Amino acid sequence: MVKKEITFIYLDTVQKQVYEMIAEEAKKRGYKTRITDDKFAKCEVGWYCEHINHPQFSKFSVIMLHDIMQQFGNWPDIWLREPWDKYDIGFLPSKVWVENWSWCSQYYYANPRMGVYLTGWPKADRLAEYSDKTKKMMLAEKMGLDSQKRTILYAPAWENDHKQDEFVQAMLPLNVNILIKQAPWPDCYPEQVANIKEMYELHKDNPRVIQMNPKTSILDAIMVSDVLVSDESSTMSESVMLGKPAVSVDNWLIPDTTPSRKPANDYDYVIKTTKEKLTECIAGVIADYDKYQGEAQQYSDSHFSNIGSCIPKMLDVLDAAIAGQESPIKPLEREKAVRLSFVDWLRHVDITLRRELTCNYCVRFLLLRKLYNTYKRIRGKQ
Numbered sequence: 001m002v003k004k005e006i007t008f009i010y011l012d013t014v015q016k017q018v019y020e021m022i023a024e025e026a027k028k029r030g031y032k033t034r035i036t037d038d039k040f041a042k043c044e045v046g047w048y049c050e051h052i053n054h055p056q057f058s059k060f061s062v063i064m065l066h067d068i069m070q071q072f073g074n075w076p077d078i079w080l081r082e083p084w085d086k087y088d089i090g091f092l093p094s095k096v097w098v099e100n101w102s103w104c105s106q107y108y109y110a111n112p113r114m115g116v117y118l119t120g121w122p123k124a125d126r127l128a129e130y131s132d133k134t135k136k137m138m139l140a141e142k143m144g145l146d147s148q149k150r151t152i153l154y155a156p157a158w159e160n161d162h163k164q165d166e167f168v169q170a171m172l173p174l175n176v177n178i179l180i181k182q183a184p185w186p187d188c189y190p191e192q193v194a195n196i197k198e199m200y201e202l203h204k205d206n207p208r209v210i211q212m213n214p215k216t217s218i219l220d221a222i223m224v225s226d227v228l229v230s231d232e233s234s235t236m237s238e239s240v241m242l243g244k245p246a247v248s249v250d251n252w253l254i255p256d257t258t259p260s261r262k263p264a265n266d267y268d269y270v271i272k273t274t275k276e277k278l279t280e281c282i283a284g285v286i287a288d289y290d291k292y293q294g295e296a297q298q299y300s301d302s303h304f305s306n307i308g309s310c311i312p313k314m315l316d317v318l319d320a321a322i323a324g325q326e327s328p329i330k331p332l333e334r335e336k337a338v339r340l341s342f343v344d345w346l347r348h349v350d351i352t353l354r355r356e357l358t359c360n361y362c363v364r365f366l367l368l369r370k371l372y373n374t375y376k377r378i379r380g381k382q
Contacts, residue, residue, distance in 0.1 A: 002060045002322045005032040007043035011050050013184040013215050015066055018122050019047070025311045029319065040364065045322065048087070052359045055087050060322060063087040063112065064314075068094070068121060068237040072264045076100040080348050083109035084116070089321055091314055093121035094303050098332060105334035109348060115331025117317050120310030123219060124241055127307050140224040143179075143210055150286050151177040153225035155218060157233035157263075159183075159192060160255045163275075164199040167229060167249075168209055170278040176286070177210065181221040183233075184214040227285055227292075229278070232263035240269045241304055243297040245285055247271045249278060269299040 006026055008019035016035060023033040034043075039054055046058030051071075055061035063084055071078040076099070084090045090112040092098055098118050104110050129135065137147070145151055152174075154167045159182055171178045180203070185192040196214065203209040212221055218235050219242070222228060228239040228246045232254060236246035248270045253260035265272060271292070273281035285292050306313055313329060320327045340348065362369040 003032075003044040004030055004322070005044040006034070006047055006318075007041050007045065007058070008033065008035045008047045009039055009041060009050070009053065010035060010037055011039075011066075012186055014218070015049055017217055018049075018066075021122055021125065022047070022311050022314065025315055029315060040360075045318070051082055052355050054360055061087040062089055062091070062318065064091040064122075065093060065097070067234040068241075069232070069234040069264075069267070072232070072267075077104040077107075077110075079104055079107070079110035080344065081351055083348070083352065084112045085109050087112040089114045089317060090116045091119045091317075092116060092332075093119075093310075094305060096303055101332065102335065105332070106336060106338045107340060108337065111334055114321055115327075116334075117313075117327070117329055117331055118305055119313040119317070119329070120306035121241070121304060122310050122314070123238065124304055124307045125309070125311050126219065127242070136223050139220060143212070143224065145177045145179070145210065145224060149175055149177050150226040150289070151179050151224060152282055153179045153181060153221055153228045153239075154230070155181040155183075155221060155228060155233060155235045156231050156252070157183070157235075158231065158254055158256070159195040159199060160260070161253060162199070163231070163249075163252050165202060166252075166275050167278070168203055168206070170275065171282065172208060173279055174283060174286075176282070178208050179221065179225055180209065180211040181216065181218060182211075182214045226289065227282060229282070232265050236265075236267065236270055240296040241300045243293060243300055245271060245289075245292040245296050247273060247278075247281060247285070249273060249275050251275055269296065 008023060010016045010019055019035050023035060026033050040057055043058045045060045045062065046055055047062045048055060049064050049066035053063070071082065074081060078100070085108055092101060101110060101116055140147060152171055154164060156163055164180060168178060182196045185196065187193060200211055203211060218238060222239050222242050222244055225244060228236060228244055229249065230236050230246065231249060231252040236248060239246040246269065248263060248265035250263065250265060250272050251274045252263060254263050271281065271285065316328050362372050
């Protein structure tokens with residue numbers, strides 16, 4: 001029998017903020033809740049959202065996405081690299097994700113033991129709050145935004161190559177509020193932390209530039225803004241979810257590979273431009289704002305499900321599952337099971353074993369970690 005105790009495993013501040021919303025509803029239903037960054041925490045119900053998790057430490061496990069555009073470069077089949085068959089139930093945020101999952105649902109690794117459910121995106125449950133004009137005006141006034149100007153928000157996935165300064169320089173010719181919201185990078189990413197600090201120091205004395213605390217909710221930043229500018233961040237999805245146009249700068253490079261790559265921004269709801277034409281692009285969006293806002297709202301209406309009731313639906317499914325009852329929401333129907341090709345099976349097993357070795361056993365066992373590091377050094381010298 002699984003006890004009504006949920007442990008939410010998080011990696012960063014953004015994930016923690018989402019979990020706090022879910023935990024609030026869970027407590028109302030009689031659950032004991034814990035939110036921790038201990039990825040090896042032993043728990044009754046483990047709730048996970050990262051790329052690599054360890055649900056073997058839970059009696060019952062729940063998996064959801066941490067990012068609405070998660071692994072976009074590997075769509076539709078993200079599950080080959082991030083399998084869900086080791087979890088009990090899985091939650092999807094939107095119709096687009098249902099299409100992704102349906103495409104590869106015939107493969108065993110995409111299917112949790114008790115099914116996949118379309119419940120919605122948890123952040124969207126506070127959409128009514130973020131549509132509150134009074135709250136928006138109060139927050140904008142507190143931040144020092146000029147209510148007579150459009151507000152252009154910069155919220156990148158990665159801060160590198162002085163992208164923030166390029167954004168600021170592109171906005172200075174326009175009669176707009178210039179708002180900055182960097183991601184709350186943890187200290188284990190020292191280069192990102194240093195880059196963000198450098199940009200903060202560069203612009204802190206410019207009265208035209210308002211820099212938000214990175215730990216502030218991105219939805220607060222979007223709420224007071226009119227247009228979001230980014231590279232490939234999932235914040236662009238959240239912007240259109242709130243009916244705000246999103247712009248991707250196509251030649252801002254992403255430094256997660258060597259050499260740096262172009263952003264993965266081939267989303268049908270994103271306005272694409274280059275850093276050289278960013279001023280012109282934003283001026284055009286502002287000039288025809290009703291059109292661009294209407295397109296963003298149309299995308300939001302057609303893609304995001306159960307806005308305002310996602311978290312209750314998630315917990316309805318969980319309540320029934322741990323009580324051994326039929327779910328009030330039907331799981332998605334998977335395609336007829338088929339065998340993987342030998343090549344794909346081998347690739348899947350290789351990725352899974354490598355991640356378990358490096359992210360689990362080498363982390364928990366010092367001797368194994370030393371042996372593995374020695375092996376890598378020897379390989380590196382060959």
